[in-house]
Amino acid sequence: MDTRWSRRSLIQAVGATAITSATAAAPVLGAPDPRRVPRGGWDAIVVGAGTAGLPLAIFAAQRKAKVLLLDIADTTGGTLHVSTGQMSAAGTRLQQARGISDTAQEHYDDLQRISRGTIDPMLARLAVFNAADTFDWLMARGFEPLPGQPVNGEAHEPYSKPRYYWAAEGGRAIMKLLQREVQAPVERGLVSILLKHDVFELLHARDGRVRGLRARDDTGTLREFTGRSVVLATGGYTAAPALYQRLTGRPQYINMPYRHSQGRGIELGLAAGARLRGIENYMANYGLVLASDDQPTSLFARPQDFPQRRQPWEIHVNAEGRRFVREDIPSVDAREQSLLYQTQGRRWIVFDQAILDAAPPVLQGFTPEDIRGAFDLHPWFKRADSIGELARAAGIDPAGLESTVTMFNYGVRTGNDPLGRQHHPLPIAKPPFYSIKTQATSVTSAAGLAVDESLRVLHEDGSVIPGLYAAGELLGAGALQGKAFSGGMMVTPSLTFGRLLGSRLLPT
Ligand SMILES: Cc1cc2nc3c(=O)[nH]c(=O)nc-3n(C[C@H](O)[C@H](O)[C@H](O)COP(=O)(O)OP(=O)(O)OC[C@H]3O[C@@H](n4cnc5c(N)ncnc54)[C@H](O)[C@@H]3O)c2cc1C
Structure with missing residues (x-):
């Protein structure tokens, strides 16, 4: 582990403001709109209605699970607003239609080759062995990659097979598709979305289980929400210069990240005793x-x-x-x-x-x-x-x-x-x-929370934090790409892990 920072100093660095004001303002705790709390309570409360959070809600609703999505922004979509939205997936129907023979194992082998063995094998496998289903689903719902795709890629180290796709409109094409798809479960009352809610604290039961969270809305009112599980899907920390500097030892030079990528999930995870890893895999481009x-x-x-x-x-x-x-x-x-x-x-x-x-x-x-x-x-x-x-x-x-x-x-x-x-x-x-x-600049967060194969957040000692899950960039680019950039290995895993949590990993 990097010695330039410690868990305690990090929590202080990123959490001081929110936790102090939460304590000061605690007596004005409000209640969520009662019409929005479903009978039996929320199956999952998801922090972040972005690349990972939206598919989570869409797929959980297919199981009739009741999901509350909270987002600090005044709109859903997260980093897809600014992302290039390039995805990689092997064994897709589009590849088959184009006569490209490819497998998830070959994708995985490429990640190992490109990263020189620095990826997290478990997480990378979970991502690439489920990527084709994610991409095929997007295609079935109307996603349109550029003509001539998939390609091997050029802006990052090329893949050995053409498995790289994106749309003319970049990440916004994916975002609009997800926003469209989440509409039906919202109308059916299975998914509720609360915007302008800044989640700043997790609530624990006596046995340590995460049972809910606290958020502050844009009027300053504090609210508590409880449910069977909490998913952190708050994205990275690339728009938080102080935290970025603290973690990487470098300034954040560029303002291209989504402005709500403030590292809040790291703060919440660390306060719950989670393990942070991957900063040694910090990577930057060849200079802008x-x-x-x-x-x-x-x-x-x-x-x-x-x-x-x-x-x-x-x-x-x-x-x-x-x-x-x-x-x-x-x-x-x-x-x-x-x-x-x-x-x-x-x-x-x-x-x-x-x-x-x-x-x-x-x-x-x-x-x-x-x-x-x-x-x-x-x-x-x-x-x-x-x-x-x-x-x-x-x-x-x-x-x-x-x-x-x-x-x-x-x-x-x-x-x-x-x-x-x-x-x-x-x-x-x-x-x-x-x-x-x-x-040299970077728009991805190398460090992230450690999780198991069910995306349950892990304590420093490797044990599970009951009731707490994580997905998306919060898991760290360092885990999925290692010390290198591999095309599409942030957007596709974020979508895929959201889909997996929604469709099978979260208990209902
Ligand atoms: C310019 C740019 C280009 C990129 N291009 C690519 C690419 O081509 N391919 C690729 O694979 N990756 C790319 N990436 C990275 C990729 O887009 C992201 O890693 C991915 O979209 C992150 O998804 P996420 O669900 O983790 O976070 P997000 O999509 O950012 O969602 C997180 C959500 O959490 C919300 N939130 C944050 N804090 C709180 C809080 N305290 N309370 C409530 N809500 C909160 C945010 O508002 C946001 O809506 C790019 C990134 C950038 C910045």
Whole structure:
């Protein structure tokens, strides 16, 4: 376990505000609308009506279970509002129709290969061996992947078989489908959805069983809800900069996550004695150009780093001015892993006037004119008449960059690039010289709550916390993807675990 944080300090860091105000405001506890409490009480109370929570309710209702969905937001859908919504599933009907022979075992083997054996085998198996049923269900309900799919994928390390799908509208296509599907059980009185309810505390019976929870609505009224089981499906912690920093030791640089991904499920789980794991599997991408130095800030541009789409003409250096990966290496994982260990996860793209004039645009969706214009506008774009001057302006070590450029040019002339790069049409020799800073970022939460094969939350000692379940990103990207990014391995498992809890894992 990482020693930079402890359970106690973490609970204090993320929970102090909510728990203090709950205690102060406790006497004004209200009751839920009695018309909404079904006879016999709730079978399940689900915290979070997002990617995992919605399918849970839909499938539980098919068993006639009564489910209460609580969400802090003023709408359902969670991270699907902003997610790219890429899914992976093997052995689907769509694959069969396209003549693709694939199995869940091959999907699992790919996860082991891509993650170099760092996934949680039990959880990853549960996800991929049930993914096809989830995807087939979405298709039967009208989900429309892009034409030509499934594909092997490119933005993450490719799968060995085409099993990767998404819709033109990204995550919102899945969200709209789930919102449509949950409507019927809501109308039949099997599912109730309470929005603008911030769940901040779990209630325990004398024997330790989780019997319900406390929430605060948007008027500040506190309410208690009790049921047979409680499911935490609150998503990740990527929109909570303080917690993100505490867990990862890094700032949250980017503001792309869903704003309610505040790590509340971690707080609730830890307060109940749950085990948190997976932070050692923190992963980040190969670097984006951000809008400013504010933390977090928005995305400005994505570099065109995939040699399959565009071979590199530039060099990539770290703060010390050193190249740290062969820029044309085909493996996206190799690029990402190498940047992870550079100072502050920063990389500068360095080139000269001849490369700027001859190469295809180095930023996705930018014209050559857009790129030229950015050097007059954006502080992460620098231009100078010498390499040393460029380095000083950009915040790179000048001596390091000068020797790196000298060695790169030697490789261009002789064909003996020190890192074995094959594509280097031009040296970096003609002023002015240019650099673009990029920052490694992540929109997924590596750490999550430990669960068993029934998705029951586990204590630190491995025993079950009775009555408490968890699903979705709250289980941690580190468990499902290991120390790597594997395509679709957040959305599909979130949907699948919600479906499994609803259809069979939760007691009714
Ligand atoms: C920009 C972006 C792109 C992504 N692209 C992909 C992709 O292509 N493929 C992929 O596999 N993964 C992707 N992911 C990750 C993936 O979308 C998420 O991991 C997944 O959607 C999370 O599902 P969830 O059910 O755990 O959480 P969510 O869908 O976020 O649901 C959690 C719900 O809990 C609610 N909530 C939170 N706290 C409380 C509280 N205290 N009380 C009540 N309610 C609360 C929230 O409002 C939310 O509705 C992406 C993520 C981002 C940010």
